[in-house]
Every structure is written in structure tokens, then in C-alpha cells.
């Protein structure tokens with residue numbers, strides 16, 4: 095492996111000169127070589143001009159710096175690093191402040207390992223619960239992904255370490271990921287799949303963006319000038335470098351011309367030579383290569399500036415942070431009759447608790463593939479429960495580490511359950527079913543575990559289910575049998591302690607579902623269009639992703655987006671909303687009405703009744719996590735940015751805020767709305783010119799032409815239009831008629847020429 099920042103003396107000279115000047119000193123071959131890696135994880139140094147190599151490595155929830163035998167599939171060993179909770183958990187925290195702290199800690203560890211860029215966060219939308227990599231993504235909602243993704247990037251980069259926002263874009267499945275074309279209409283593409291990326295780029299300027307493997311509407315994202323240059327740079331103002339996903343380059347020359355600045359890993363000089371040949375034959379403008387080379391130099395300069403040879407980090411403090419974050423990410427789905435929290439100490443009869451399930455002893459705490467971290471230490475829930483319980487805590491595995499079961503294991507579990515007041519039953523998705531590189535076949539818990547659950551519940555109905563899973567699992571059936579369910583996701587190396595904290599009320603749960611748990615897979619939005627065929631996947635559900643779909647279809651769900659219980663309760667009063675040029679300000683008083691301190695996630699959804707475009711019944715537009723002591727009350731303010739109210743208008747290819755009276759819902763989940771208010775919002779000028787093909791309805795809605803046409807049509811001479819206007823159903827029918835066609839009809843109060851003049855005047859004025 096090439097020497098990187100901490101091992102070379104990163105020469106000051108690279109910082110002394112602007113990147114352009116350094117590039118101007120390079121030969122054509124040097125410039126080409128700079129735009130691809132030296133090996134798996136490092137860029138190429140050019141000693142002649144004092145340019146060191148830097149290391150880019152995974153990511154995203156820990157530092158995966160490989161020692162030897164480099165690979166990007168999680169096979170080779172890596173140096174120990176704190177395994178923070180993966181994105182599936184972080185997303186549920188709904189807490190940007192916490193993610194920023196995780197980013198800072200990741201930055202510290204990166205610096206200590208001499209890593210210049212950490213490959214994350216991954217913010218792809220969870221389109222289907224089957225995506226094998228959902229554990230590595232934050233949410234089904236672009237606002238949650240964008241806000242939390244920005245926080246992570248900010249934290250990381252505050253330490254002088256670059257982020258790599260990935261996978262850009264529309265990498266929403268693992269099946270055929272290196273070739274599949276995600277075929278997406280413009281509105282869902284902009285409003286769902288690109289929106290989170292846009293927010294992170296605009297708010298946090300990641301040093302790098304990683305293009306995805308897949309194609310988007312037929313074009314490899316690694317060579318899509320629209321995506322990598324027009325949208326990312328010209329529209330969003332991205333200033334950093336675009337790196338390929340590992341092995342995502344299809345045609346290097348096409349990619350570079352499109353805006354791909356760095357190919358990773360090394361192609362051992364083959365594609366560098368292609369670039370040189372393309373410049374020499376004038377197939378590639380050398381200035382494009384200069385630009386890519388400059389961005390590489392700039393990235394190295396940032397990393398050199400951020401590097402600290404003496405960097406180190408506090409392993410214990412990071413483990414403690416990992417525990418805190420995991421505790422804030424556990425979602426209490428159900429808690430009938432306040433079964434939880436448990437009280438430590440013996441109960442007198444039998445044991446207070448029995449722990450059942452191998453996952454309590456052998457935790458599943460992260461997913462497989464490129465994000466696999468070698469943890470600095472590893473807690474398990476069983477030991478941590480025993481540490482808090484102050485009582486004997488019997489354990490029965492129930493199933494083996496490979497998921498195998500037997501009559502003997504079941505009998506042991508039933509015996510332990512029968513003798514306990516409360517059973518803590520650990521269930522989850524086996525590691526072999528969830529990984530980068532392939533999707534899941536279903537969302538079922540293993541049949542053997544469900545059978546075990548049935549036997550355990552029959553022996554002791556007071557059973558709390560604790561889940562370990564990266565993607566959602568079907569809970570219908572099981573949820574009706576047990577009084578409490580703790581969604582423990584994959585919680586990183588300190589997850590075991592965090593689970594014990596939540597079970598015993600050391601931590602009051604405050605996380606929320608960043609994705610819906612459907613009643614069954616067949617209800618999910620992409621069910622009929624996933625994972626596609628013949629290397630195409632059509633996003634047929636359009637805008638209706640996640641809760642947008644379940645709400646529009648009025649489908650029952652097991653647990654809705656935004657849901658999560660607490661050991662206390664919160665009341666909402668006096669919601670109000672105001673509007674100004676920056677957007678909406680929603681204010682609501684929230685009171686902790688219980689007897690425990692806790693935190694509430696106040697969620698703000700909007701909709702526009704009577705909108706002229708297709709919309710979901712509600713869309714999350716803002717949220718705030720607020721800590722409140724028992725009995726305390728606080729006025730919470732949530733700001734909704736005006737640009738977040740916009741939809742993508744396909745007539746003019748830009749964002750537009752439609753004017754009208756917006757419904758603003760304030761709630762504790764997407765299906766627990768506590769207060770509804772409305773507010774008038776001024777629309778953006780649509781800028782859609784009127785033509786002879788504009789409908790009467792569109793013309794009537796136009797501020798200049800509308801009143802004139804209305805006047806002409808209604809002028810009561812008893813003519814054709816007069817009677818048409820008087821009949822509401824005829825009026826409705828007329829509304830869709832192109833004005834040019836109508837003008838040709840006999841008996842019309844205006845002729846075509848007059849209409850043309852009117853339209854020209856209207857277009858000129860408004």
C-alpha cells in the first residue's frame with residue numbers, strides 16, 4: 095500500500111501554491127494518473143511537485159482501515175475501530191445533534207489512522223424493505239436522510255476529514271446493482287431520490303460525492319453529465335470531487351468528461367492510458383482533465399491541512415458515545431400495560447426475568463460488506479442485563495448461532511420462561527440474509543424463531559420481544575401475541591448495553607421509525623416493481639414511497655413512519671403557524687405529562703388540498719427532538735424551509751412553490767397527528783407561457799388572461815359561452831378544452847387572432 099499522510103511527511107509545499115498552479119506543472123501522463131487510485135484505498139502521490147497520497151476508506155459507521163489483503167467486500171481484516179450504530183439505527187434517532195457528534199468521533203478516529211476521506215454517509219432512500227443494504231441507509235424519507243446526512247458530514251468534516259456522500263444516485267437495491275437502470279420519472283427523481291443529496295450538498299458541502307454503480311434512466315451514473323455536472327455542480331453548487339464507487343467506472347473517458355474526477359480503486363494504469371490517448375487524439379478536451387486533476391489536488395490539500403500526525407482518540411469515550419447513540423436509536427414499538435421498564439431486583443417467585451435467544455449472547459450489531467468494522471470491543475445484551483438486574487438471570491439460547499433449533503433448545507427456553515415473571519425474547523434476521531451485494535427474499539423472521547416465540551408465549555404471555563435486524567421484519571401476528579416489542583435494529587459494538595439501558599429504564603426510549611413497518615410485504619410500494627428485469631427497474635410507484643404510499647392507499651400498517659413510544663407521555667397544545675419569505679414557522683407547546691424525563695420528536699407534515707399536481711396526503715417537512723423533564727413544558731419551534739414546500743414542475747423543469755392554503759399537521763408520528771392548522775402561502779410565478787394549447791382552466795387561472803377571458807365568456811348576451819358558463823358541469827368540461835380549439839368554434843365571443851393577441855399580452859405581462 096502507498097504511504098499516506100501520517101507516514102509521509104506531508105510536505106507543506108502542496109499547500110503553498112494554488113491547485114491550478116500545481117496542475118500546470120504536471121505532464122499529461124501525471125494529470126491522467128492523478129485521477130485514478132494507486133491501489134485499493136489510496137491516491138497516487140506525485141513527489142516531484144510535493145503531492146502526497148491520501149487514503150479514502152470505509153465507512154460509514156466506523157473506520158475500516160485494512161491492514162493487508164485489501165478488498166472492498168468486508169473480507170480482509172481491518173484495524174480495530176469503534177463500531178458505531180449503522181445508519182438504520184442512526185436514522186431512528188431523529189437527532190441531528192447526535193449524528194454530528196458521531197461524525198466528530200469518526201473524524202477523530204480517521205485522523206488517528208491517517209485517513210483523509212471516510213466513505214460515507216450513505217443516504218439512499220429505502221425504496222423497498224427488501225433492499226439488502228437498508229441497514230446502511232437512513233430513511234424512506236428524503237428530509238430525514240438529508241438533515242441527518244448533513245449532520246454527519248458536518249461533524250466529520252469539522253475534524254478536517256472528508257466525507258463521501260454515497261451512492262449518487264438511485265442505488266436502491268443490490269440486485270444487479272452494477273448494471274441495473276433505475277428508471278424514474280422526473281418528479282420522484284427530484285422530490286424523493288435526489289432531494290436528500292441536494293440538501294446535504296447545499297448545507298454541508300461534502301468534500302466528495304461517490305457515484306453509484308447503477309444506471310439512472312439508462313445512463314451509468316459514473317458517466318452521466320446531467321447528474322454529475324448539470325445537477326450536482328451547476329444547480330446545487332457542489333465544489334468537491336466526484337469519486338467512483340469501487341469498480342463503477344464503465345468508460346473512463348466518457349466518465350471524466352461527464353464529471354467523474356477520481357476512479358477507485360486503481361485500474362493499474364490501463365484507463366489512465368486511455369485518457370492520455372483521448373487527449374492526444376483530441377477526443378477529450380485537455381481542459382476537462384485539468385479540471386479533474388485540480389479537484390484531486392484540492393482534495394489532497396484539504397486532507398493535508400486536516401491531518402494531524404499526533405492524532406489519537408479515547409477508545410472508552412467512543413465506546414460510551416456508541417452506547418449513548420444506540421440507546422437513542424432503539425424504537426419502543428409496543429408496551430402494553432407498561433410491561434417495560436423492568437425494575438431491577440428479585441420479585442420473590444421464580445426469577446424476575448429470563449433471557450431467551452442466542453442473539454442476546456451473540457449479538458448481530460452491524461451488516462455485512464464494505465461497512466464491516468472490526469470493533470474495539472463488543473458488548474452483549476445478556477451480560478449487560480445481568481449487570482443491571484441485581485438478580486439471577488437465567489438464559490436459554492432457544493436457537494443456535496446459525497439459526498438451527500431442536501426440541502431440546504425449545505424445552506429449555508420454555509422451562510426458563512415458565513419460571514420467570516417477564517421473558518426477554520431476542521429474535522432477529524440472521525447475518526447471512528442481510529448484506530451488501532444482494533437483496534432479501536422476504537421480510538420474515540426465521541420460521542424457527544417464530545415457532546420458538548409461540549412456545550415461549552404459551553408458557554409465559556408476559557414476553558418482551560427484542561429485535562436485531564437491519565431491514566424491517568413482518569411483525570403482524572407476533573405483535574398481537576406479545577405485550578411489548580423493542581426494535582433494536584443493528585446497534586453497533588455497544589448495542590448490548592444500550593438494550594439493557596432501555597429495558598431497565600436507565601434510558602427512556604425516544605427513537606422513531608424512519609421507515610414504515612408494513613403489515614405484509616405485498617403492501618409495500620415497490621412490491622410489483624422490485625427488483626425489475628433485464629437490467630431495468632421501473633419505479634412505478636412514483637412519488638409514493640414509504641408512508642406516502644401507505645397513507646395514499648389508506649393501508650393499515652403494523653407501525654407507521656415516525657412511530658416510537660416512551661416511558662412517559664407528551665401532550666401537544668396551541669399549535670400555530672406563520673409564513674414569511676423563508677418558509678413556515680410552526681410553534682407548538684409540548685408538555686411531558688408523565689413522571690419520567692424523556693424526549694419527544696415533534697413532526698411537522700404538510701399537504702395542499704386541491705393542489706393542481708399529484709401529492710401524497712402528507713409529507714414530512716420538519717422535525718425537532720426535544721428533551722423534557724417530567725412535568726416540564728416547552729414551546730417548540732419547527733421551521734419549514736420554503737424550498738421544502740416546492741414540487742418539481744415538469745413543464746418548466748424547476749422547483750415551484752404552489753400557492754394556496756396548506757394544511758400543516760403536527761404530530762407524534764405520521765399516524766398520530768395531534769394538531770392541524772392551515773396557512774396561506776404565496777406561490778412562485780409558474781413561468782409557464784400560455785399557448786393556443788393551454789386549456790381554458792389554465793387560461794382562467796392566469797392572473798392577466800384569466801379575468802379578461804372570464805369577462806368575455808360571461809358577458810351576458812345569451813350566447814353559447816354565456817350558457818356554458820352558467821352550467822357548472824359544462825363549465826367543468828370546458829375547463830380542459832384548449833383555448834385555440836375553442837376559439838375556432840362557431841358562436842365564440844372571440845376569434846383566433848384575438849386569442850393570440852390576448853396570449854401574447856398575458857405572456858408579456860405575467
Ligand code: BGC
Pocket residue numbers: 152153165166167213260339340464
Ligand atoms: C460499496 C461502497 C464502498 C466501496 C469501497 C463498494 O462496494 O458500494 O459503499 O464505499 O465499495 O469499499
